[in-house]
Amino acid sequence: MSFLLGSGAGFSGDRTDAAVAVVAELIKRQQPSALVFETLGERTLAAAHRAMRDDPESGFEPLLDELLAPVLRDCLDHNIKIIGNFGAANPSGACQVVADLARQLGRDDIRIAQVHGDDIRQQLHSLDLERWEAERLEMPGDEALISANVYLGAKALAEALAMQADVVVTGRVADPALFLAPLMHHFNWRWDDWDRLACGMMAGHLAECGAQVSGGYFADPGFKDVPGLATVGYPIIEVEQDGSLIITKPANTGGCVTEQTVKEQLLYEVHDPANYLTPDVTVDLSHAEVRQLSPNRVAVTGIRGKPAPERLKTTVCYEGGWQGEAEISYAGPNALARAQLAAQVLRERLVFRAPAELRTRLDIIGLASVFDSDSGELQRSTSPSTSGDYRLRLAAEHSERRWVARATQELLALYCAGPAGGGGVRRQFQRRVFTASYLVKRSDIHAHASLFETNLNGVSRSDRYVAN
Amino acid sequence: MLQTEHNPRTKRTHTAVTLHQIAHARAGDKGERLNVALFAYDSDHYATLLEQVTEERVLALFAHRGASRVRRYPLPNLAGMNFVIDDVLQGGVNGALNLDGHGKTLSFLLLSLEVNI
Numbered sequence: 001m002s003f004l005l006g007s008g009a010g011f012s013g014d015r016t017d018a019a020v021a022v023v024a025e026l027i028k029r030q031q032p033s034a035l036v037f038e039t040l041g042e043r044t045l046a047a048a049h050r051a052m053r054d055d056p057e058s059g060f061e062p063l064l065d066e067l068l069a070p071v072l073r074d075c076l077d078h079n080i081k082i083i084g085n086f087g088a089a090n091p092s093g094a095c096q097v098v099a100d101l102a103r104q105l106g107r108d109d110i111r112i113a114q115v116h117g118d119d120i121r122q123q124l125h126s127l128d129l130e131r132w133e134a135e136r137l138e139m140p141g142d143e144a145l146i147s148a149n150v151y152l153g154a155k156a157l158a159e160a161l162a163m164q165a166d167v168v169v170t171g172r173v174a175d176p177a178l179f180l181a182p183l184m185h186h187f188n189w190r191w192d193d194w195d196r197l198a199c200g201m202m203a204g205h206l207a208e209c210g211a212q213v214s215g216g217y218f219a220d221p222g223f224k225d226v227p228g229l230a231t232v233g234y235p236i237i238e239v240e241q242d243g244s245l246i247i248t249k250p251a252n253t254g255g256c257v258t259e260q261t262v263k264e265q266l267l268y269e270v271h272d273p274a275n276y277l278t279p280d281v282t283v284d285l286s287h288a289e290v291r292q293l294s295p296n297r298v299a300v301t302g303i304r305g306k307p308a309p310e311r312l313k314t315t316v317c318y319e320g321g322w323q324g325e326a327e328i329s330y331a332g333p334n335a336l337a338r339a340q341l342a343a344q345v346l347r348e349r350l351v352f353r354a355p356a357e358l359r360t361r362l363d364i365i366g367l368a369s370v371f372d373s374d375s376g377e378l379q380r381s382t383s384p385s386t387s388g389d390y391r392l393r394l395a396a397e398h399s400e401r402r403w404v405a406r407a408t409q410e411l412l413a414l415y416c417a418g419p420a421g422g423g424g425v426r427r428q429f430q431r432r433v434f435t436a437s438y439l440v441k442r443s444d445i446h447a448h449a450s451l452f453e454t455n456l457n458g459v460s461r462s463d464r465y466v467a468n
Numbered sequence: 469m470l471q472t473e474h475n476p477r478t479k480r481t482h483t484a485v486t487l488h489q490i491a492h493a494r495a496g497d498k499g500e501r502l503n504v505a506l507f508a509y510d511s512d513h514y515a516t517l518l519e520q521v522t523e524e525r526v527l528a529l530f531a532h533r534g535a536s537r538v539r540r541y542p543l544p545n546l547a548g549m550n551f552v553i554d555d556v557l558q559g560g561v562n563g564a565l566n567l568d569g570h571g572k573t574l575s576f577l578l579l580s581l582e583v584n585i
Contacts, residue, residue, distance in 0.1 A: 217494070370574075
């Protein structure tokens with residue numbers, strides 16, 4: 001009998017009602033299964049660490065309640081393991097939220113496990129670090145450091161499942177390892193059975209971005225049509241003891257699972273397809289094949305594995321100064337010339353209104369923006385319509401907030417002092433986070449799991465707020 | 469646009485189309501490195517991709533963004549290929565001033581390349 005891996009979310013900010021249809025399908029199938037929430041992007045963790053500085057009880061996925069509340073009871077009732085990296089910077093805080101939710105459901109008997117060992121901020125400067133090959137940035141000083149986390153593999157998560165945990169809460173883990181762990185626990189694959197590990201890791205890779213394998217991020221009307229995108233079904237991967245994979249999705253949901261959707265996700269964020277590095281196995285997907293078995297069922301074969309890399313990837317986040325954006329619209333006759341004049345006015349103003357090290361970029365949305373370079377080469381080479389609906393966008397960066405504020409304020413001032421008919425100014429600025437990637441020695445990292453002991457005296461977090 | 473190729477043995481008519489007409493693509497990022505996976509809708513067009521969507525042409529397409537190197541990994545079983553493009557994200561998701569710091573939209577820049585079929 002196959003093991004079923006369901007995806008409940010593919011990033012922090014994903015649809016919070018997606019897991020409901022997945023869990024309904026898992027229950028219907030009556031097979032051993034797990035539901036995985038991947039909610040921790042590269043920057044999400046830095047945001048979580050910052051949040052925790054202001055409020056020690058935050059620092060985990062802010063929508064955790066909303067993600068779990070609709071499915072926790074069903075998962076506990078049907079022994080569907082829940083695994084998530086929603087612990088972010090504060091896994092024990094997330095464990096407490098899960099415990100509180102379970103208590104509200106009358107399920108004080110819930111077993112929650114926490115994975116430790118990814119946060120290496122304290123040891124960072126005493127470790128033997130190698131720069132990741134595509135990394136350009138220098139290691140920051142301690143004063144700028146926000147976070148340093150290793151991408152852990154599946155071992156500590158499998159250990160957590162061996163403790164009979166119902167819910168496994170992690171911080172930074174290689175995303176597909178969240179899915180490999182329940183397979184290792186269920187099938188008892190050996191940790192050097194590279195081909196099976198590779199299959200399990202690719203099951204995770206295919207499912208980790210949620211709907212991206214089942215019709216999300218795929219539709220191109222008239223070329224790649226997707227039915228029911230508003231109710232797209234998040235993926236379920238059927239995995240056999242021998243490592244065979246079938247990608248599917250819940251019945252009565254939108255989206256589609258086709259050879260095309262699977263192929264696009266198979267290579268997503270992959271570099272050399274013969275050497276896809278993960279903490280537990282090096283995957284060779286250069287011989288992979290995809291085959292449509294029936295509507296919304298696609299088999300993936302030909303995945304091979306090689307020994308895991310010697311070193312583990314670590315992402316370091318540090319303070320990156322301030323970034324601001326401001327925009328203004330010009331539409332109708334001669335709109336492009338007015339937008340271009342506005343851009344010229346801003347360029348002239350910023351020369352004497354802001355320091356030379358202020359880094360800026362000006363886009364004219366509707367003419368050229370996301371494809372363009374910081375210097376605006378495409379804006380100059382594109383021959384557009386002079387009338388239309390254009391939006392001038394300024395982006396600015398500086399280590400000090402005041403200069404970013406000043407630059408965006410200069411765009412705001414175009415209301416009265418710029419070209420005719422400008423409108424709809426929006427401006428915002430925020431702290432920026434830089435990230436840099438390094439490789440650490442596997443032997444320096446000590447990942448493990450422990451069962452979470454719910455809060456003292458059975459007093460929940462929310463109760464304490466009331467008491468205070 | 470129709471072009472006639474003057475080949476004495478196989479006199480064929482070629483049509484110039486954008487890649488978008490014959491292939492689909494998805495982009496992903498890691499730091500300053502972008503990958504774009506490109507797949508022919510019809511496996512008969514895979515040979516066209518191999519012949520015409522070269523590392524050199526892709527490097528030229530992304531030159532204005534500062535691309536320093538392009539590597540192409542052919543995937544014949546999938547009728548596709550993976551491009552890895554270095555230094556094209558102008559700072560990447562955390563450092564770019566571009567609206568799209570991830571470079572997610574750049575899959576469609578690749579699909580705007582013209583090929584002859």
